[in-house]
Amino acid sequence: MSKPYALVVDDHPMVANSIAAFLNTHCGYKRAYVAASRQECDRFIEEKGSPQLLVLDFWLPDGTALQLIRELLQKASTIRLLVISGDENNNVQHKAREVGAHGFVHKHDSPQVFNCAVTALQNGQFWFPETSDPALLPSSLPHFQTFGLTQRQTEVLAMMLRGFSNKRIAIALAVSEPTIKEHITSILSKLGVTNRVEAITLLQGQRPTL
Template structure:
């Protein structure tokens, strides 16, 4: 067990917890160390189970995932958190990012994509449900943004918001990884941000 990633599942529906646990336990790299139904139970079990990553439901009987995320990150900053939600409101996603969430997935997401998102988050990237980001990201809605960023830069920042790595962006756009890094540096300078999380927040905010 010592080489496995400990994952905690927080959801007030037993069926969801069982489904996620079944999926994760098929992967030899992961160990479902515990689960919880409420915010209070979550904090009690974090202290004893030491999860590396938490799959956290947005809506809990005694609180919400964004507030929980903020509280967990404040006390246990090393724990990765992916919020799993039935809500796709852009302001919730923005609040989740500000609270320190490492990812945001819809409960309808494909099982393979859940595993892919977990891998991205564990590698230090942000990961968001692609269908959710496509709903939020629509360059045609923001004419001012077109005057600031080239079409190529818009494609790149939209993929940053989806949690793509530089390598994945390069593969998707058929350009070298070094070229992607150069584009990202220019994007950061143009929009006045210092990192990928700030860029994702900027993009989501501008495309409400």
């Protein structure tokens, strides 16, 4: 049986190789390969078996990756599919989710957010940026306050777990980024963790379905 590996499918070499290197150094994959097209992707899978994680650019040289996502899931339902894109159109992530992708990350998101997304998928969860009003999220998370969090910290934590950057949280709550950073420092301290990835792991199973 082949060992678990990750595969990055993106026709931009610098982007693809950077993601593969990050998967090696931060996400626990001893093997992470790069494919520049759906044809190369198919060849990798034929030769090495199905990857545990496949990071897939939404826009490939011959069009969108939607059909490829369908085909991959038909061939191997155990693959965890994380779609990435620099496109700001929310329809991109919605379309990816509709055909079966397990997560979506914007290319302008921070490495920390990408790491959180990968961790979520590795744990059998989903990762899609929330497009509804983020200020409404905490109403479904009252149990987070059992960690001694204030209402505002609960709001910030809910958005952290959905992949919001500090800037997006600040805009949503109409406060400054430094204020959000202060909240996050306090949240991590109360949870007894040092970063967002550890927070995701701690709260595994408590995080709402996305």
